[in-house]
Amino acid sequence: MLLLLLLTNAFVLLPWAGAGRIIGGREVKDHSRPYMAFLEIKSGSKPSWCGGFLIRPDAVLSAAHCMDIEEIESVTVILGAHNISDEECSQQKISVAGWVIHPKYSCKDGKNDIVLLKLNEKATITKNVRCISIAENHECVKAGDLCTVSGWGRTSTEGDMSDVLMEVDMEVQNEEICEQLSSKYQRQSMICVGDEDNKKATAPGDSGGPLVCNEKAHGILSHGCGGRLSPDVFTRISHFEPWIRKKLKSFSRKAISCFPFSD
Template sequence: MLLLLLLTNAFVLLPWAGAGRIIGGMVSKVRSRPYMAFLESKNATNIRNCGGFLIRPDAVLSAAHCVDMQGRPRVTVILGAHNISDEECSQQKISVARWFIHPQYSRERFKNDIVLLKLEQNATINEYVKCISIPKKNKHVRVGTKCNVPGWGWTSKEEDRTDVLREVELKVQKEKICQRTFSDYEPQSMICVGDEKRKKAVYKGDSGGPLVCNKKAHGIVSYGCDCNLFPEAFTRISHFAPWIHQQLKMFSLQDTPGSPSSD
């Protein structure tokens, strides 16, 4: 899966805006990825679709480049979806009230490519919609670990699209592989991932989706190189764990009646 938009020579995992597709993967089983969120960011002239994932009934994590658009886009999240083109009874469509992009995010280099979205109302947790855990600060996933990445991104470089949730198994790679490929790769805040045989990948439209290892979301689809499917760089969630928890505490304070920041 790769990001939605190509903002530079790096691929973005949105539908490659970063990254945006699942290539060489398979259709996910219904209800097997209940934490998945489909994001639609819309401004006056463009629509950008990405992935995301529910970490709390009122909070979704995704890639910052997914909402980094001219003006202030209107962002909507769909939870509980399998076929995004159908109005499935399992789906919950919720507007995003506000979002917090990491203060050191760089749109040119995809550094600190992470955003936390505050939902306008809490999601209803059920068999179709559930939260996924994230790792503690600096808890690294080992090289060689096989992880899954689900998404609704392109299934080939020829712009083949899918309405049905798909997923691909990718392996965590040695940092030096990404350091050779990407001049701005930062091991402390990114994870090097991919299929060395180059037959499986995320691509455009997959941006913002989770790298799920051992039942936890360890990474966020961020970027790659449009010339090759391997390797790909994911945002390392454990590096941002303190920032994420700080924002979640702010969410709670803002929801407290009588709080200076509450509506």
């Protein structure tokens, strides 16, 4: 259940998707990942779900493929949740006023898989709802770095979605591994992350969640690689940081701070 919100059955299954459940992970301490967001996407008779993360009181980052659905009726972001099936008093449910998908996003190969969602109202920053800093343009992770991925996705290939937030430790891999598995892998805009023994992975329901390294979001769970359980491909946030900053300014010309919990 950790990683990406893969979309099967009730989810939208994309031809290049392969990540979505957190396998080999653990339940996190209640509300210890206050930046996590749960996306409820209503479209016709088949709702879908994805992960995301709060980067400003009025803005959530996620994967573009989560929003690449025809006739979306509404999107609701749930913040401050641990058990998503409970009506926890810590939860804030906020409708999404609109979203911006990267103009060069490609659903066929998962390139530029990033979306910025504008909340209809600003989240109230509390101990259970906080922003997370994103990697800046010059910041990169390297092979061997240990990061974490969180989500409410499946905990096994055939299991159900998790009610509670799960997390898994995952290691950044040499990019040659993903390049050998997929000709669509791009070093500049993607990160190759996984477990060589296939014991730890993401699963359906985790898509859009953050790859957190040294307390910063460096990646967005995007898709699997080469049809294998692992490694997974994450959108490289540092590559898109200038675009993110530009779009945030279009959301609001006034500076919006996550103070006192985040810069």
